[in-house]
Amino acid sequence: MARGIGQYVLRRAAHAFVVVLGVILITFIVSHVIPGNPAALWVGAHPTAQQIQRATEELGLNKPIYVQFYIYLTNLLRGDLGVSIRTHDTVLSDVATGLTATLELIISAFVIAVVAGILVGVYSASHRDHVPDHAGRLAAIFGVSMPPFWLAMILQIIFSQTLHVFPLGSRMSIQVSIMYPLKTITGFNLIDSMLTLNFVAFGDSFWHLVLPSLALAAYPFGLTVRMIRTMMIEVLQENYTRSGLAWGLPSRLILFKYALKNAISSTVIALGMSFAYTLTGAFLDELIFVWPGLGTYTALSILALDYPAIMGSVIVVAIFYVIINLLVDIFQAFLDPRVTL
Amino acid sequence: MNEVASESMPVQRQQHFREFRVFLKLVLKNPLSLTGTAIIVFFVVLALVGPFIAPYPRQAEGVPDIANQLRPPDWEHWFGTDELGRDLLSRIIFGARISLMTSAAVVAVAIIVGMPLGAIAGYYGERLGAVIMRITDMFLAFPPLLLALVVAATLGGSLLNAILALIITWWPWYTRLAYGQASATRNLPYVDSARAIGVGDAKIIARHILPATLAPILIQATLDLGSAIIAAAGLSFLGLGAQPPTPDWGLMVNMGKTYFLQHWWYATFPGLAILVLVLGFNLLGDAIREATDPKLSRRRLI
Numbered sequence: 001m002a003r004g005i006g007q008y009v010l011r012r013a014a015h016a017f018v019v020v021l022g023v024i025l026i027t028f029i030v031s032h033v034i035p036g037n038p039a040a041l042w043v044g045a046h047p048t049a050q051q052i053q054r055a056t057e058e059l060g061l062n063k064p065i066y067v068q069f070y071i072y073l074t075n076l077l078r079g080d081l082g083v084s085i086r087t088h089d090t091v092l093s094d095v096a097t098g099l100t101a102t103l104e105l106i107i108s109a110f111v112i113a114v115v116a117g118i119l120v121g122v123y124s125a126s127h128r129d130h131v132p133d134h135a136g137r138l139a140a141i142f143g144v145s146m147p148p149f150w151l152a153m154i155l156q157i158i159f160s161q162t163l164h165v166f167p168l169g170s171r172m173s174i175q176v177s178i179m180y181p182l183k184t185i186t187g188f189n190l191i192d193s194m195l196t197l198n199f200v201a202f203g204d205s206f207w208h209l210v211l212p213s214l215a216l217a218a219y220p221f222g223l224t225v226r227m228i229r230t231m232m233i234e235v236l237q238e239n240y241t242r243s244g245l246a247w248g249l250p251s252r253l254i255l256f257k258y259a260l261k262n263a264i265s266s267t268v269i270a271l272g273m274s275f276a277y278t279l280t281g282a283f284l285d286e287l288i289f290v291w292p293g294l295g296t297y298t299a300l301s302i303l304a305l306d307y308p309a310i311m312g313s314v315i316v317v318a319i320f321y322v323i324i325n326l327l328v329d330i331f332q333a334f335l336d337p338r339v340t341l
Numbered sequence: 342m343n344e345v346a347s348e349s350m351p352v353q354r355q356q357h358f359r360e361f362r363v364f365l366k367l368v369l370k371n372p373l374s375l376t377g378t379a380i381i382v383f384f385v386v387l388a389l390v391g392p393f394i395a396p397y398p399r400q401a402e403g404v405p406d407i408a409n410q411l412r413p414p415d416w417e418h419w420f421g422t423d424e425l426g427r428d429l430l431s432r433i434i435f436g437a438r439i440s441l442m443t444s445a446a447v448v449a450v451a452i453i454v455g456m457p458l459g460a461i462a463g464y465y466g467e468r469l470g471a472v473i474m475r476i477t478d479m480f481l482a483f484p485p486l487l488l489a490l491v492v493a494a495t496l497g498g499s500l501l502n503a504i505l506a507l508i509i510t511w512w513p514w515y516t517r518l519a520y521g522q523a524s525a526t527r528n529l530p531y532v533d534s535a536r537a538i539g540v541g542d543a544k545i546i547a548r549h550i551l552p553a554t555l556a557p558i559l560i561q562a563t564l565d566l567g568s569a570i571i572a573a574a575g576l577s578f579l580g581l582g583a584q585p586p587t588p589d590w591g592l593m594v595n596m597g598k599t600y601f602l603q604h605w606w607y608a609t610f611p612g613l614a615i616l617v618l619v620l621g622f623n624l625l626g627d628a629i630r631e632a633t634d635p636k637l638s639r640r641r642l643i
Binding site: 141 | 478482623
């Protein structure tokens with residue numbers, strides 16, 4: 001059996017590698033074949049013919065398309081994602097700077113979505129077609145129907161502008177970052193402030209994290225509730241759950257110990273999907289909360305038509321996404337070896 | 342063989358019809374799906390008669406009214422006015438048509454492209470099927486919305502480009518769905534017998550494989566109509582969709598971003614319109630899925 005899993009992991013990893021190559025190819029095609037002139041974008045507004053000519057040669061756009069792809073790929077393998085037009089830094093360093101801020105936001109949103117989603121989903125399934133179920137389903141449907149950028153703005157109006165409970169945006173308030181400066185160790189504000197015992201900065205960072213995480217959590221919350229509910233209903237129809245009930249086991253034990261455990265492999269898929277949506281949701285969420293992460297970076301790059309930055313961050317995020325999917329598949333294979341067959 | 346093939350079709354069709362009626366009853370019985378249907382019908386009617394009922398149709402098309410800038414909601418302007426004094430209610434009414442047509446176009450073209458590809462991949466299997474599905478996998482490897490962002494950014498902001506970008510990201514989902522369905526169907530007795538009496542591959546795919554893939558695809562399409570509205574709104578929110586002065590809901594939220602902290606109504610109402618319409622599609626789609634998922638209704642129907 002162990003060998004079966006080993007082979008499966010290898011096969012999936014090889015598949016993921018091919019998919020990553022495909023992602024790079026598609027990104028490349030989008031940037032080079034679709035009508036639109038990267039050279040003109042590179043030069044900026046109101047270009048002269050000579051400038052475009054020079055940029056075309058500089059970017060290698062006059063070479064055959066397969067040579068261009070080869071150059072693009074080899075640069076990528078060396079970690080060279082090009083230079084951002086907007087910030088004049090290498091895209092790689094820009095992306096690396098934004099990544100931890102984004103991860104902090106994504107992970108906290110993900111935790112909120114998953115914990116709330118599992119609780120509501122299980123509760124909903126166990127009261128199928130009764131009031132708690134309708135309420136749970138409605139909450140889930142609201143979660144996936146809300147335009148995330150709009151929810152973010154509504155939260156700002158209510159909790160920042162009107163009630164003054166949470167800050168409007170950014171990662172820390174200026175006063176705190178001047179009086180209690182944070183030493184960067186991991187790049188995660190919450191972890192760094194704990195490590196340096198800087199509790200003021202910890203509280204401030206936490207306070208700034210609340211609204212962006214809530215706005216970002218809505219969609220994956222709805223998704224998790226839906227999937228958990230569906231698969232719990234399925235498991236609850238099985239005979240062993242009915243026997244458990246007949247034996248008089250407490251329903252909490254049946255729900256969370258027996259039923260949820262048997263549905264664990266679908267739970268993992270639900271979590272993987274939720275994480276994927278958190279990842280892309282962060283793009284608009286960060287822009288509204290002025291969160292200095294990868295999402296803001298990409299969104300600003302798009303607004304400025306900063307071509308290398310857009311392609312670079314997209315490839316990084318897509319690779320990240322492929323890896324998450326791979327891990328979900330492998331984890332699932334360990335939980336349920338039938339998958340490897 | 343010949344008899345089996347010719348008789349199985351009408352029987353099958355009857356069965357489809359009966360299934361459809363059972364399904365219709367399930368959907369109409371449920372208060373959630375009934376609400377969803379009512380919402381969709383409401384917005385479709387709004388899209389059809391919008392120009393006749395909107396209080397300020399000329400402002401909806403972009404004519405400013407500088408004297409009434411950023412008025413809060415009152416009897417004159419139920420949803421207030423924007424920074425050019427235009428009536429938000431009228432603009433939202435005009436926006437219904439744009440939103441519905443955008444999402445319908447995205448989903449329809451994605452199905453037209455994706456479904457036959459999946460059916461062909463599933464029917465032929467082997468090498469051709471593998472090639473098609475590997476290409477599909479590559480498109481599916483992008484996180485949702487990300488590929489659309491890149492394509493739309495490359496093409497430049499316009500409503501048509503946003504639609505094109507969303508189609509490019511959406512078709513592989515239907516290919517995958519149709520593929521699963523087609524590969525389950527291709528060795529069923531009625532397909533085998535059609536092949537045995539010498540019906541051509543193209544005709545088998547058109548007459549037997551494609552119809553078999555239709556039901557799950559239509560269910561998915563209902564849910565996708567809502568998601569496509571949100572995705573298109575996200576693109577216009579970034580300035581990659583419809584351009585001013587189009588009364589597009591996502592664009593209106595984007596324009597309202599500058600003013601919304603002092604003038605709450607500007608971004609709130611267009612966003613609310615998106616929320617309610619998408620809610621309608623999701624309420625209906627959820628109920629349809631619940632009614633048609635064999636795993637969920639297994640014990641219930643017996």
